[in-house]
Amino acid sequence: MAKSQRRSLRKPSGGRYHYSRTKKNYELGGFPASTKLSSEKKVITIRTLGGNKKQVNLSINIVSVADKKGKTIQTEILNVIENPANPQLVIRNVITKGAIVETKLGKARITSRPGQEGTISGILI
Numbered sequence: 001m002a003k004s005q006r007r008s009l010r011k012p013s014g015g016r017y018h019y020s021r022t023k024k025n026y027e028l029g030g031f032p033a034s035t036k037l038s039s040e041k042k043v044i045t046i047r048t049l050g051g052n053k054k055q056v057n058l059s060i061n062i063v064s065v066a067d068k069k070g071k072t073i074q075t076e077i078l079n080v081i082e083n084p085a086n087p088q089l090v091i092r093n094v095i096t097k098g099a100i101v102e103t104k105l106g107k108a109r110i111t112s113r114p115g116q117e118g119t120i121s122g123i124l125i
Contacts, residue, residue: 003029033115037061037077037093037101043118055118063101064121065108072121078102095120 006027009017026049038059046054066072082100083089089096099110101122108122 005029033058034092035060035095035114035120037080037095054116056116057114057118057120060095060114060120062120063103063108063110064119065103065105066121066123067105068124073105075103075105077120078104081107100125 002023004023004027006023007017011017030046033056035057036059039061041060041062042058043060044056044058046056048054061077062074063077064072064074077095079102080090080093080095080099081102083094083096084098085096089099095101095110095114097110097113101108101110105124107125109125110120110122112119112121114120
């Protein structure tokens with residue numbers, strides 16, 4: 001069954017909304033990108049609503065890291081250490097926003113959304 005991103009069936013009070021139409025194609029949600037840590041960069045372009053385009057990272061190994069002074073350096077990701085969203089993502093080496101990765105400069109927290117944007121950025125911790 002397709003995932004719908006329409007309004008909930010329930011009101012905040014617990015009552016029900018009654019719809020007069022069925023699901024529409026523009027209300028469907030997409031599949032998660034699950035950006036993996038890999039030596040080769042793989043990016044696909046997806047058409048979004050209004051004919052706009054979105055870059056989706058499927059695999060990448062480079063992150064733009066900002067230090068305390070605000071200087072940004074591109075470095076290589078060595079390993080995914082921790083992911084507060086889901087511990088199972090660490091086993092699969094999936095990079096999401098908030099994940100903590102090990103780089104050549106030290107540990108960094110991902111601040112961008114790799115499945116929604118074309119690049120990965122983070123800050124040193």
